[in-house]
Amino acid sequence: MTRSLVVPEIMPRVRVSALDAYFGSAHAVKGVSMRIVDRQVTAIIGPSGCGKSTFLRCLNRMHETVPTARVEGGVELDGRDIYARDVNAIAVRTHIGMVFQRPTPFPTMSIRDNVAAGLRVLGAARPSRAQTDEIVEKSLVRAALWNEVKDRLSTSAIGLSGGQQQRLCIARALATEPRVLLLDEPTASLDPLSTQAIEELVYALRRDTTIVIVTHNMQQAARISDSTAFFLNGELVEMDTTNDIFTAPRDARTEAYITGRFG
């Protein structure tokens, strides 16, 4: 009987070990190690400038697209080091999707083409037209946007509201079936109703997707995440189940932050 109670060591989807990130000489992320579990929502919280967005951008090798940016340490996706010499950053990004703080629809493309934008760069694995239509529909359904846009797929994406645009960006990221979805403060520029729609969406996506969400909204982290990491000055102060972080933080700084004493 007691044997079954032993929690087996689950292989994490993403394993980060001793990650350092720099902008020129500025040390933005300092020696962070983390395990991100499959099909869970992992929230990253912390005050502005604590390195949480930079950390997120290291997970799909977006950090290095900024001039003078530098990364040290390791990030493994399903046991494979994405910073290894023989790994192509562009291939990494097709497996790890990302949605930004502000909605970034491509303004000259239709709704359909926006969702299909990621499929078009797949090279040999590029789907046919009919398959693309299928994937577009599936992705929009998953992003809870299908019912609102199904009659105007060929119209411009900028006719959508801010919240719809953000869900469109989520659909676009989902279209390539990424193993991990990174959300960088996805509701920071949205009104409360749109925010709620995105939160519900993230909560539902957890069933089949691994999600890492950066947020400065602690209530949001508490509502939708399974585990939470608290960053301060580029360091990972504490990471635990969301419940424990918000009810019984072990570190005094975490407690100070979640009770609103700073940040």
Place this chain on the structure above:
Amino acid sequence: MTIHDSPQTFVREDDGATLRIHGSAIGDRVYSGAITFFAVCVPLLLLAVAWELGVAGWPALHKFGFGFLTSSDWDPVKGEFGAAPAIYGTIVSSIIALALATPLAIGVSLFLSELAPRWLKQPVGFLVDLLAAIPSVVYGLWGIFVLLPVLRDPVMPFLRDTLQLDRTGLFSGPAYGPSMLAAGIILAIMVLPYIASVSREVLMAVPRSQREAALALGATRWEAIRGAVLPYARSGIVGGVILGLGRALGETMAVTMLIGNRAEIATSLFAPGYTMASLLANEFSEASSDAHLSALMAVAFVLFVITLIVNAIARWLVWRVSRGTSGRVA
């Protein structure tokens, strides 16, 4: 003494306040009157030019009617005036200029905005802009002493004989040098900085978020440029091309020195031609008869109208292209 009862405070609370309100109201009225005057001046100037040209050119336009635009007969001695070769030359040389300059300019601006290392951006950008500062007559001299000999041998024989393009009719006949092709090439070099400069500004104004969105989807740098950056900048680049076209249509000195100045419509780009601007530059000082002067004024009027039409089309194009991007991108 506390801050409160310092003399300055009293002045502000007393008459100073009323005076300032009074003064600013007058200032506003003077200011808005002045800028309205300036704003009205510019269109008035344009109308005055059009009116003057129209009136001075009216006798010729009236006498030759529509034939003024379609006839190839330009003979001041006999009093025959048909401006078709000059109109044709203006348009064809401008088309050659844009066809050559646009891809080059977009290439340069893409390189400067997307690929060039920081230390190279400034100097190369500056040198491209500097092309616009070279006087027209210097371009003309350079054309005569450098471009024409190179065109005569090896470029023109290469196009005609080696590539056998003489079959198209566009690249046939003797390779004198002074030609429609030479004028088009010199115009291309002259309009290049305008197109490149506008395109570079527009490309650099594309938000970083658009590039990142494409990169995050697994796009390569080139795919991000082609799929996200260029479409976003499209309307601005078209605007830059139009600005270049405006320059090409009106350019006078360098074209006059290189086009050969023959009032004939020839299929071959190797043949000499004429443009409206070079026609005016060549003949205006020597025009003695009233009919000749009036004909030249009419040519100027036609050039003016064509430029207006081109700009109107350009506006419409920019509006049409930017319709897709003018909405809200949150």
